[in-house]
Amino acid sequence: SLTTVIIILAAVIALIIGFGVSGKRSISVTALTSPGNIGQRGILGCTFEPDIRMDSIAIQWAKEGVAGLVHEFKGGKDHLQEQDPSFQGRTAVFADQVIGGNASLELRDVQLSDAGTYQCSVTTARGSGAAVLRYRTGAFSIPVVQVESSSRGDTLQCTAPRWFPRPAVRWMAYGDTGEHLPHTANTSYELNPENITVRVVSLLHNITANATYTCVIENSIAKAMGNIRVTDFSITKVTNLQLVNLHTESASSSFLACHWMLLLPLYLLSI
Numbered sequence: 001s002l003t004t005v006i007i008i009l010a011a012v013i014a015l016i017i018g019f020g021v022s023g024k025r026s027i028s029v030t031a032l033t034s035p036g037n038i039g040q041r042g043i044l045g046c047t048f049e050p051d052i053r054m055d056s057i058a059i060q061w062a063k064e065g066v067a068g069l070v071h072e073f074k075g076g077k078d079h080l081q082e083q084d085p086s087f088q089g090r091t092a093v094f095a096d097q098v099i100g101g102n103a104s105l106e107l108r109d110v111q112l113s114d115a116g117t118y119q120c121s122v123t124t125a126r127g128s129g130a131a132v133l134r135y136r137t138g139a140f141s142i143p144v145v146q147v148e149s150s151s152r153g154d155t156l157q158c159t160a161p162r163w164f165p166r167p168a169v170r171w172m173a174y175g176d177t178g179e180h181l182p183h184t185a186n187t188s189y190e191l192n193p194e195n196i197t198v199r200v201v202s203l204l205h206n207i208t209a210n211a212t213y214t215c216v217i218e219n220s221i222a223k224a225m226g227n228i229r230v231t232d233f234s235i236t237k238v239t240n241l242q243l244v245n246l247h248t249e250s251a252s253s254s255f256l257a258c259h260w261m262l263l264l265p266l267y268l269l270s271i
Contacts, residue, residue: 029103029122031131034243035221036110038139038164038196043104046120046131050101056125059093059103064117071105073098086113112137112164112196139164139197140222142241145215147207147230156204158215158226162197167219169202176210183207220244 027049036042044061051057058074068084071091076098083091092106103122107114115137121130143160158169166189173181187202200217207213207230215226222243229236 025127027122027124027127027129029120029129029131031118031120031133033133033135035140036107036114036135036137038110038112038137040110042107042110042114042135042137044107044118044120044133044135046103046105046122046133048101048103048122048124048129049126050099051124051126052099053125054099056123057098058123059098060119060121061091061105062119062121064119066116070118110137136221138219138221140219140224140241140243142239143200143215143217143224143226145213145226145228145237145239147228147235148203153205154207156207156213156215156228158200158202158204158217160200160217160224162192163200163217163219163222164197165219166198167200167217169200169218170216171202171204172214172216173204173207174212181208181211183213218244 029046029048032045032047034043034045046059046061054076057076058072060072061070063070063084066084066086068087069082070087071083071093072079073093073095076095078093080088087107090108092108094102094104094106097104103120105120115135117132117134119130119132122128139162141160141162143158145156145158148155148157156171158171169185169187171183171185173183175181183204184206185202185204187200189198189200191198202215202217204213204215209230209232212227212229214228217224217226222241224241225239227238
């Protein structure tokens with residue numbers, strides 16, 4: 001009935017007014033993650049709607065399954081009283097960039113056990129928001145490709161010092177006109193002293209001049225390529241490393257909730 005519609009409209013308007021009076025809303029928080037390289041420095045990316053008042057900004061990083069906090073920063077300072085022991089001495093935010101909307105976390109000496117689900121929570125004078133990211137850890141390195149000569153012919157050696165999980169290795173070989181060249185390779189994996197990562201050594205036998213060879217090393221988190229061009233007169237090398245499956249996650253902004261509340265009366269009037 002019309003009376004019911006009016007009552008519902010009044011309730012919705014009261015909610016909107018209360019929302020405005022409180023001055024608080026959900027702010028947009030976005031998380032971006034790339035795999036962490038164990039033993040190295042990692043970044044868990046997080047951005048939010050900037051606020052010019054540093055004293056009103058509070059950032060909390062938490063990890064699923066961990067009792068304490070990963071990191072807390074508020075009022076322009078670190079607050080680490082509730083930090084979990086497993087992260088002590090290894091975390092920091094970019095304090096000089098917080099006021100510009102950067103809540104990213106620096107994680108030093110990345111551990112295999114650092115993998116998991118993290119939440120970046122931000123509160124400002126405008127409101128609060130959070131985003132969740134899944135952080136993966138492993139080991140990856142750029143390969144070195146070089147020619148090894150012997151009385152039995154020339155061999156290409158592709159080596160990379162540390163990978164985890166154990167990667168797959170493949171070679172590609174092409175002649176000057178782009179034709180695929182037959183090739184035979186042998187790959188071995190040597191466990192490094194820390195008993196986690198492996199050293200990769202792959203040998204490509206019986207190479208010929210005037211050809212391009214590519215060594216590809218790849219696991220679930222990274223892909224590296226070593227490219228070498230062999231001619232009668234020179235050897236040219238190019239290497240690169242790519243991280244795979246990057247993820248961006250965004251928390252819902254309150255603007256969506258606001259829009260829904262404002263559109264609801266129009267919907268009710270139409271029924």
